[in-house]
Amino acid sequence: MNFYSRQSNQQNPRINPTNSHNMNLSKKLWLPVGFGVVIFCIVLAFFSFVNPSYDQEAALKMKPIFFGSTRVADDPVNSITLIAPTTTAVYFNILPQKAQFQFDDLLSNDNTPLDVNMYMIIQVKKGQTPDLLRNYGENWFENFIEPYFRNKVREYVSSCSPFDLMSNREVLAKFDERIMQSMRQYVASLSRKANFPIDIQQVITDRVMPNKEQLEEMNKTAASIQAKQTQEKRAEMELARAKAERNKAVADKAYMTELNLSPAQFIQLRAWDVIEKKNGANIDVLLGGGETPMWNIRR
Structure with a gap:
């Protein structure tokens, strides 16, 4: 019995205790790594990244997964950020932007129809985009700024002479100043109710011409x-x-x-x-x- 036992032991290869330990350790390491990879894949599948450019800032609109109400995050996003699948980012340009306007057949003080081209320089205040989204929504310009601006231009054109608007630079300068001050007062009045973080920087009349029939x-x-x-x-x-x-x-x-x-x-x-x-x-x-x-x- 001892002879066969010894012979059998001599024929089997030797088992290194160190190699056995390393194999067990590798198996233990693979488990958390594999689990981490799975979690990472799940994150990539369900979560997303917000990455504003240098001239942008993002405000986050957060929706609950199960319970609660939608809200806007208090802090804006200026760099790459991971967000939940129920959160959406709204981007705002924080550099000065030029908004162009074209008016057709505005009536002057003698009922002469005029075509007026104007533009306005407007800037969203950096760091306050969550207030802008929360208080006035994504379409803040179309809903609040543009209608009021068009109404004021129409009102002021009706009080001016067509010849002054077409050729008198001094009258045009006063015209632009009046509209700009009216816009700033309007924004300030809205901000007293809820912060409206925008700045009206300039209003400029580019061209005033009679309409086609009048010009002929x-x-x-x-x-x-x-x-x-x-x-x-x-x-x-x-x-x-x-x-x-x-x-x-x-x-x-x-x-x-x-x-x-x-x-x-x-x-x-x-x-x-x-x-x-x-x-x-x-x-x-x-x-x-x-x-x-x-x-x-x-x-």
């Missing part, structure tokens, strides 16, 4: 006025020319009378003046003092 009529009127002015200028020039010719005739007659010249002699005298002033002409010899004098012209 104005162009026709301007063309008629220009044609009339041209005709009046031409008539004035003709009258001035006629007056100058009459004055010249009176002066010539006085000259003839003073020198006791006949009309033929005066005409010949004027002919000499013309020839003398002609380019390259030179009166060399002049003969005769009668009615038909002779002269020799050298060029």
Whole structure:
């Protein structure tokens, strides 16, 4: 019995106690690692990341999984953040933004329809986007700012002259200032009820023009006025020319009378003046003092 037992032990490979220990340890480590991987996959499947860019800030709208009510998180998100599957992020631009507006057929104080292009520079205050979302919602601009702005522009245009709005820069500057102050007062009044964290930085009128039909009529009127002015200028020039010719005739007659010249002699005298002033002409010899004098012209 002992012989076979010893022979059997000699034929089996040796078992290293150290290797056995390492294998057991590896099995123990794989369990938590595998569990962690499973948890990570679940997180990736159900959770998401919020990652605002440099010019954005996110406010979190949190919904309960089972019980409770939806609320907005008090702190904004400025960097990459993991959020629950029932939480959504609303992004806000925190740099100044330009909002453009186009108005068609606004009536001025004399009922002239005008087309007005304007823009407004507006900025959301950084760090206060949760208040903006909580108090005024995602469509805060369309619901609160734009309607009031359009109403004020329409109101102020109706109190101004169309010619001032189209050409008077001083009137336009006052017009922009009035609208900007009205917008700021409006935001301040809303903030007294619930914080409205935006800043109206500037209001600028880009262009004011009559509408298409009105512009065509104005162009026709301007063309008629220009044609009339041209005709009046031409008539004035003709009258001035006629007056100058009459004055010249009176002066010539006085000259003839003073020198006791006949009309033929005066005409010949004027002919000499013309020839003398002609380019390259030179009166060399002049003969005769009668009615038909002779002269020799050298060029």
